[in-house]
Amino acid sequence: MAYPYRHPDEVRLLSEYFGDPEARTLEGWRRRGGYRAWEKALGMDPAQIVEEVKKSGLRGRGGAGFPTGVKWSFMPQKPTKPHYLLCNADESEPGTFKDRELIRWTPHQVLEGCLLGAYAIRAQHCYIYIRGEYMEVAQILARAIEEVYEAGLAGENVLGSGVTVHLTLHLGAGAYICGEETGLMNSLEGRRGEPRVKPPYPAVAGYFGCPTTINNVETLANVPHIVLHGGEWYRQWGTEKSPGTKLFCVSGHVRRPGNYEMPLGYPFRKFVEEVCGGTPSGAPIKAVIPGGSSVPILAAEELDIGMDYESIAAAGSMLGAGSVIVMDARTNLVPPVRRMVEFYAHESCGQCTPCREGTAWAAKILRRIERGEGTEDDLQTLLDVSENMTGRTICVLSDSAAAPIVSSIQKFREDYLAYMRRPTLAGAGA
Amino acid sequence: MSDTVRCTIDGLTVEVPKGTTILEAAARAGIDVPHYCYHPALSAPAQCRICLVEVEGVAKLVPACVTAVADGAVVRTESDAALAARKGVMEFLLINHPLDCPVCDQSGECGLQDYAYEEGRKFGRLKEPKRVIGRDDFGGDVLFEGDRCILCTRCVRFMREIARDERLAVVQRGDRNTIDTFFDRGLEGSLWAGNVVDICPVGALLSKDFLHKARAWDLDRVPSVCPSCSHGCNIRLEVRDNQVMRLKPRPNPEVNSYWMCDVGRFNYRWLNRQDRLEAPLVRQGERLLATTWSVALNDLVERLRGRRGGAMLVSPLLSNEDLGAARRLADALGFQALGFRVAEGPEEALPGWSKLKLRRERAANVEGARRLGFVRWGGADGRGGLERLQGPVVVIVGDELGDADVAWAPQAELVIVVGPVLSAPLRQRVDFALPATTFAEMEGTFTNAEGRVQRFWPALVPPGMARPSWQILGVLLAGLIGAPVPASAADAFALLGDVCRDFAGFRYDDLGPWGRILPQPAAIEA
Numbered sequence: 043m044a045y046p047y048r049h050p051d052e053v054r055l056l057s058e059y060f061g062d063p064e065a066r067t068l069e070g071w072r073r074r075g076g077y078r079a080w081e082k083a084l085g086m087d088p089a090q091i092v093e094e095v096k097k098s099g100l101r102g103r104g105g106a107g108f109p110t111g112v113k114w115s116f117m118p119q120k121p122t123k124p125h126y127l128l129c130n131a132d133e134s135e136p137g138t139f140k141d142r143e144l145i146r147w148t149p150h151q152v153l154e155g156c157l158l159g160a161y162a163i164r165a166q167h168c169y170i171y172i173r174g175e176y177m178e179v180a181q182i183l184a185r186a187i188e189e190v191y192e193a194g195l196a197g198e199n200v201l202g203s204g205v206t207v208h209l210t211l212h213l214g215a216g217a218y219i220c221g222e223e224t225g226l227m228n229s230l231e232g233r234r235g236e237p238r239v240k241p242p243y244p245a246v247a248g249y250f251g252c253p254t255t256i257n258n259v260e261t262l263a264n265v266p267h268i269v270l271h272g273g274e275w276y277r278q279w280g281t282e283k284s285p286g287t288k289l290f291c292v293s294g295h296v297r298r299p300g301n302y303e304m305p306l307g308y309p310f311r312k313f314v315e316e317v318c319g320g321t322p323s324g325a326p327i328k329a330v331i332p333g334g335s336s337v338p339i340l341a342a343e344e345l346d347i348g349m350d351y352e353s354i355a356a357a358g359s360m361l362g363a364g365s366v367i368v369m370d371a372r373t374n375l376v377p378p379v380r381r382m383v384e385f386y387a388h389e390s391c392g393q394c395t396p397c398r399e400g401t402a403w404a405a406k407i408l409r410r411i412e413r414g415e416g417t418e419d420d421l422q423t424l425l426d427v428s429e430n431m432t433g434r435t436i437c438v439l440s441d442s443a444a445a446p447i448v449s450s451i452q453k454f455r456e457d458y459l460a461y462m463r464r465p466t467l468a469g470a471g472a
Numbered sequence: 473m474s475d476t477v478r479c480t481i482d483g484l485t486v487e488v489p490k491g492t493t494i495l496e497a498a499a500r501a502g503i504d505v506p507h508y509c510y511h512p513a514l515s516a517p518a519q520c521r522i523c524l525v526e527v528e529g530v531a532k533l534v535p536a537c538v539t540a541v542a543d544g545a546v547v548r549t550e551s552d553a554a555l556a557a558r559k560g561v562m563e564f565l566l567i568n569h570p571l572d573c574p575v576c577d578q579s580g581e582c583g584l585q586d587y588a589y590e591e592g593r594k595f596g597r598l599k600e601p602k603r604v605i606g607r608d609d610f611g612g613d614v615l616f617e618g619d620r621c622i623l624c625t626r627c628v629r630f631m632r633e634i635a636r637d638e639r640l641a642v643v644q645r646g647d648r649n650t651i652d653t654f655f656d657r658g659l660e661g662s663l664w665a666g667n668v669v670d671i672c673p674v675g676a677l678l679s680k681d682f683l684h685k686a687r688a689w690d691l692d693r694v695p696s697v698c699p700s701c702s703h704g705c706n707i708r709l710e711v712r713d714n715q716v717m718r719l720k721p722r723p724n725p726e727v728n729s730y731w732m733c734d735v736g737r738f739n740y741r742w743l744n745r746q747d748r749l750e751a752p753l754v755r756q757g758e759r760l761l762a763t764t765w766s767v768a769l770n771d772l773v774e775r776l777r778g779r780r781g782g783a784m785l786v787s788p789l790l791s792n793e794d795l796g797a798a799r800r801l802a803d804a805l806g807f808q809a810l811g812f813r814v815a816e817g818p819e820e821a822l823p824g825w826s827k828l829k830l831r832r833e834r835a836a837n838v839e840g841a842r843r844l845g846f847v848r849w850g851g852a853d854g855r856g857g858l859e860r861l862q863g864p865v866v867v868i869v870g871d872e873l874g875d876a877d878v879a880w881a882p883q884a885e886l887v888i889v890v891g892p893v894l895s896a897p898l899r900q901r902v903d904f905a906l907p908a909t910t911f912a913e914m915e916g917t918f919t920n921a922e923g924r925v926q927r928f929w930p931a932l933v934p935p936g937m938a939r940p941s942w943q944i945l946g947v948l949l950a951g952l953i954g955a956p957v958p959a960s961a962a963d964a965f966a967l968l969g970d971v972c973r974d975f976a977g978f979r980y981d982d983l984g985p986w987g988r989i990l991p992q993p994a995a996i997e998a
Binding site for chain 1: 517518519520521522524532533535538556557560561563564565567568597598599600603622623625641642644645646647648649
């Protein structure tokens with residue numbers, strides 16, 4: 043079963059059964075070791091699970107990279123209100139398609155992670171908020187949830203243990219901002235999907251004012267393995283600060299785009315040039331977006347780093363969701379940056395002034411530059427607008443839109459100037 | 473003291489209760505942190521981002537409107553970073569704003585103008601066309617100018633949190649965001665919708681009633697009390713060229729918070745009537761002749777001498793001072809029947825601030841009239857009861873008698889009218905008609921339904937020779953029984969204690985900005 047392409051350097055902890063339709067069924071998944079961690083956990087104290095995940099050093103795979111065990115430990119130890127686990131499957135970051143594959147091929151891996159996570163934070167209900175466009179994937183997951191209930195692995199009194207964990211699938215309606223954790227909660231509550239002011243943090247007052255934890259699909263998918271084998275075992279891959287493996291979704295100018303599960307810290311240049319096969323045109327790499335469209339762009343010469351949270355941060359960007367977009371030397375950065383900024387302008391919820399106005403304005407300027415009507419003054423305006431959009435809003439969508447603008451102007455100013463040298467129709471005497 | 477925290481804001485030390493936001497703490501120190509979405513009576517979404525300030529030791533700028541001050545915090549509202557952020561937000565707010573101040577009603581009282589002058593850039597940098605949203609009729613009195621809207625959502629939150637009648641919402645996303653009503657249901661029929669115009673910091677929500685009627689800087693604003701029901705909402709009469717242009721609520725945390733109802737808001741045109749009684753009129757046979765005050769009052773004193781008994785009808789729109797003087801005159805003349813009439817309507821409370829109600833009795837000083845010894849005549853429509861107006865002398869103060877027909881003729885030897893207008897039925901029968909001011913043309917007090925005595929101030933110049941009723945009646949009493957003439961509303965107020973013990977010990981100057989509540993009415997004496 044050859045899932046599009048596999049590389050020997052991959053460590054397939056999560057992706058072992060990608061491409062294997064049998065793994066989708068409960069029976070097939072159990073034959074592959076599924077739900078053993080859940081059965082084991084039912085005999086453990088929730089605090090032990092939190093401890094084990096803390097020990098593993100697992101960091102949130104949704105983008106921010108916050109240590110999962112620490113996040114769980116923020117939840118009250120003695121519940122006075124219902125606790126909730128929200129599984130964030132609203133994967134919407136341009137360039138990201140790992141959660142889709144996790145759910146498509148291994149829905150039970152994700153569900154087992156949900157059950158374990160819910161139990162660890164003493165929640166009796168886990169909502170899985172899935173991106174509305176993921177219809178096919180949502181149907182697979184819905185079927186898997188039915189199977190889990192039928193087998194008594196979820197619901198009231200799981201396997202006679204007295205533990206209750208419900209699983210509910212909820213489809214989003216097509217808004218990037220509902221993947222932001224507080225926007226997701228608002229959307230799930232039936233409100234307008236707008237991020238909330240923090241504090242209060244979700245662990246204090248989240249979903250309907252109750253203590254809530256929001257975890258990414260990939261984060262939760264790691265948990266069964268950690269519970270089964272222990273936190274120490276998980277640390278055999280990755281770096282001290284970024285243990286484990288990570289799914290990288292590669293798109294753009296590479297011979298073999300797709301999902302690759304690499305140990306964190308893997309050499310970035312080697313990853314692009316060897317694992318992904320380099321550029322199809324044979325032209326050298328020009329730029330790489332390491333973690334989805336919301337992170338600063340890296341120039342090719344910055345690629346001699348490890349693919350882990352701290353190394354990419356040291357290089358001035360972010361690992362994000364592990365969404366690698368590669369651009370070769372024939373690419374002018376202006377159109378892709380314009381496209382990304384248009385995306386953020388479209389997806390801004392619009393509640394904060396800097397984001398609502400800044401994203402749309404920046405998109406207008408970039409469109410004008412692309413039409414050949416820009417001047418160098420516009421670059422300064424773009425940088426000013428970006429500065430006024432950064433760190434000034436409730437959530438970081440605004441910062442995300444500014445990141446590619448600033449990094450592209452700083453590193454690829456020539457690309458902008460190329461559009462400015464292009465003669466306009468008037469200039470050509472037409 | 474663990475209940476309070478001390479912090480430093482722009483170098484000033486402020487001590488405030490725990491949980492106080494930076495914006496409120498700064499306000500206590502006299503520092504205005506610019507804000508749009510924040511309103512003291514509404515939840516704070518922290519979304520306009522103009523109130524960002526710097527807190528020492530905190531990496532990011534924080535929104536002052538939702539950040540509680542920490543003990544020992546050092547806050548800088550005017551640091552380079554805070555000013556730069558504000559300037560940035562101002563620029564963002566203005567790029568798509570039409571800047572049509574010359575034709576905008578909000579101009580002169582606009583938060584966008586004010587902060588743009590203080591914080592803004594000289595020149596705009598937007599080279600592209602502005603976003604166009606257009607305008608919409610939101611129903612009721614409210615017009616929406618979408619292009620001017622800065623999406624602070626105060627109106628949405630007012631309807632949700634205070635009116636508890638969600639009729640407005642933000643629709644769309646990003647820079648296409650706009651405020652809209654739900655499908656075909658707008659603000660029409662909402663008793664409280666007018667408040668969204670007041671709290672809109674820019675010219676996006678406008679009053680159709682006030683549309684292009686006056687520029688804000690041409691208005692004189694006079695503190696007053698709403699006359700339209702017995703709740704006594706604090707208001708401002710906004711006046712140009714001696715005409716009331718609109719009423720606006722004036723905050724009073726004890727009475728109406730920041731709000732008023734639309735029934736009160738739009739009931740002001742009667743203050744601008746042009747058919748006013750302007751000179752004292754004295755009957756000469758079939759005719760009423762205009763004369764001077766001294767002639768009219770001397771003549772009236774002579775005519776009253778030796779007459780005793782009769783009836784008096786007053787209006788519950790008279791001030792306490794007017795009613796006190798009327799009561800003293802009635803006592804001096806030995807009247808048996810003292811009445812007032814008031815129209816009723818359904819009571820409706822403001823759900824999110826239920827202390828505020830549009831009261832059943834639709835006049836400002838019903839309680840004052842009761843306390844000063846007048847009883848209610850007639851029905852819930854404010855009509856009827858006129859058969860009680862009989863006796864040797866009949867005095868009508870303030871009541872226009874709009875419901876009497878022209879054949880109305882009380883059983884009386886002498887009919888005296890003191891009031892702002894002389895309606896046709898009164899004109900037929902009256903012997904003396906004395907021109908009085910409305911509450912908008914004089915100083916005085918009303919007593920609201922809970923017994924709160926509240927002051928109002930003169931906003932209009934009275935027509936012709938019109939005088940406050942307390943003054944007219946005071947001069948009459950001086951002529952009749954030698955009582956001293958009160959020289960001011962304060963003097964007239966001081967005399968109320970003689971008429972009704974509830975007022976004893978109340979001083980005009982002690983009423984304070986929020987009024988004072990009278991003690992429970994003294995037991996009715998047999």
